[in-house]
Amino acid sequence: MAPQLENSIATRAGADPMLPALYCIERLRHETDDTFTIELAPANGSSEFHFLSGQFNMIYVFGVGEVPISISSDPQNSKTFQHTTRVVGAVTRGMGHLKKGDTVGVRGPYGTHWPVEEAEGRDVIIVTGGIGLAPLRPALYHLMANREKYHKIVLLYGARTPEDILYRRELERWRSKFDLEIQVTVDRGTRGWRGNVGVVTTMIGRSPFDPSNAIAMACGPEVMMRFAVMEFERRGLSSDSIYLSMERNMKCAIGFCGHCQYGPAFICKEGPVFRFDRIEPIFGKAEI
Amino acid sequence: MIQTLEGIVSEHPFFKGLDERYIKLVAGCAKNVRFDEGQIVFREGDAADQFYFIREGLVAVELMIPQRGFTTLQTVGEGDVLGWSWLMPPYRWRFGARTLQPTRALAFDGKCLRNKCEEDHDLGYELLKRFTFVVTERLEATRLQLLDLYGAPA
Numbered sequence: 326m327a328p329q330l331e332n333s334i335a336t337r338a339g340a341d342p343m344l345p346a347l348y349c350i351e352r353l354r355h356e357t358d359d360t361f362t363i364e365l366a367p368a369n370g371s372s373e374f375h376f377l378s379g380q381f382n383m384i385y386v387f388g389v390g391e392v393p394i395s396i397s398s399d400p401q402n403s404k405t406f407q408h409t410t411r412v413v414g415a416v417t418r419g420m421g422h423l424k425k426g427d428t429v430g431v432r433g434p435y436g437t438h439w440p441v442e443e444a445e446g447r448d449v450i451i452v453t454g455g456i457g458l459a460p461l462r463p464a465l466y467h468l469m470a471n472r473e474k475y476h477k478i479v480l481l482y483g484a485r486t487p488e489d490i491l492y493r494r495e496l497e498r499w500r501s502k503f504d505l506e507i508q509v510t511v512d513r514g515t516r517g518w519r520g521n522v523g524v525v526t527t528m529i530g531r532s533p534f535d536p537s538n539a540i541a542m543a544c545g546p547e548v549m550m551r552f553a554v555m556e557f558e559r560r561g562l563s564s565d566s567i568y569l570s571m572e573r574n575m576k577c578a579i580g581f582c583g584h585c586q587y588g589p590a591f592i593c594k595e596g597p598v599f600r601f602d603r604i605e606p607i608f609g610k611a612e613i
Numbered sequence: 614m615i616q617t618l619e620g621i622v623s624e625h626p627f628f629k630g631l632d633e634r635y636i637k638l639v640a641g642c643a644k645n646v647r648f649d650e651g652q653i654v655f656r657e658g659d660a661a662d663q664f665y666f667i668r669e670g671l672v673a674v675e676l677m678i679p680q681r682g683f684t685t686l687q688t689v690g691e692g693d694v695l696g697w698s699w700l701m702p703p704y705r706w707r708f709g710a711r712t713l714q715p716t717r718a719l720a721f722d723g724k725c726l727r728n729k730c731e732e733d734h735d736l737g738y739e740l741l742k743r744f745t746f747v748v749t750e751r752l753e754a755t756r757l758q759l760l761d762l763y764g765a766p767a
Contacts, residue, residue, distance in 0.1 A: 456763070484763060514673075514685040519713050520713075524758055546762040546763065548762055
């Protein structure tokens with residue numbers, strides 16, 4: 326299991342891990358019709374925020390409630406950090422109405438991280454769909470910043486329509502570097518779209534990576550990940566080379582409340598990033 | 614080095630494990646083709662007398678929807694098979710295909726292959742097994758597309 330970062334809320338905000346720290350909205354950017362990114366900085370202006378790719382924070386919109394959201398920015402930047410989310414309920418709707426200078430409560434960072442160290446010297450295949458690109462974006466920043474440590478890097482990204490593609494400019498910039506293979510596909514093409522149309526998992530079969538020396542990371546709807554795992558295995562990837570980010574209803578984020586129990590694990594503590602062989606027996610089971 | 618059609622066919626994953634004599638038969642029905650960007654590969658409703666292995670490029674499988682125009686249902690690229698209407702009566706394309714990029718492909722004469730399969734049912738079985746796999750994959754993918762997985766949760 327990937328280790329947790331020592332810099333937890335307990336060390337940043339005293340002994341109470343349930344106590345949020347105050348952060349200011351630096352920027353709010355609409356990514357697509359129903360997704361947006363907020364950039365946060367410490368309200369006291371002094372302390373730094375360190376996290377590892379794949380970790381999440383609990384974001385408290387005052388007077389509305391608290392939700393877990395993955396961190397989506399560059400882990401090298403300790404001054405500010407970002408969260409990209411879709412409007413799915415009262416809290417994210419409230420968050421979307423915040424303005425520069427408004428404050429939110431933040432607990433975190435929590436959870437396990439993407440295996441960027443284990444991937445050194447290997448090919449990296451990343452498969453993601455929809456908003457699932459956001460938790461993988463910090464890993465992509467890390468891979469790009471340390472490009473010489475990795476062999477091939479392949480990103481396969483599926484979106485609903487061309488208008489729903491997240492971080493479009495960034496993807497175009499990364500693709501133009503020629504040392505990263507990026508394939509984007511949409512479920513429904515619209516007029517003027519001249520790229521791939523189809524399910525993202527069908528691109529795994531023809532992706533240029535060496536299954537005997539590759540590590541796979543996937544994040545997206547669980548059904549998408551089930552089919553991704555099947556394709557990884559068909560290509561010959563072993564289950565200890567596949568990492569998935571799982572999602573359940575997280576509340577306390579520190580393994581107390583049990584809301585996010587996933588078989589023998591709490592996703593907030595032992596996840597959200599799991600090595601596949603550790604969850605293989607329960608993965609895709611309707612009862613879990 | 615120039616690769617023979619037999620060499621290209623035998624190396625394609627679709628024909629993996631196929632007996633050498635069948636590779637020769639299949640290659641005998643194949644030819645290399647090229648399409649420019651935006652070129653029609655086949656039209657919906659036309660006689661389906663060929664199918665294709667895409668060697669390079671990108672092809673949109675599309676359907677003409679009145680008042681909406683041509684709508685892309687799926688794209689196929691390098692390593693993919695394009696077309697199976699040649700296998701089943703009435704041997705007419707159910708959808709159209711148009712290139713989105715300059716495309717190189719192997720085109721197989723469906724009529725020629727159908728005749729060879731009628732003459733040798735073992736070859737027919739081997740080909741049907743392989744096409745069933747492709748059709749199953751496409752069906753699975755279509756079901757996932759129908760789920761609208763990335764849409765807002767219910």
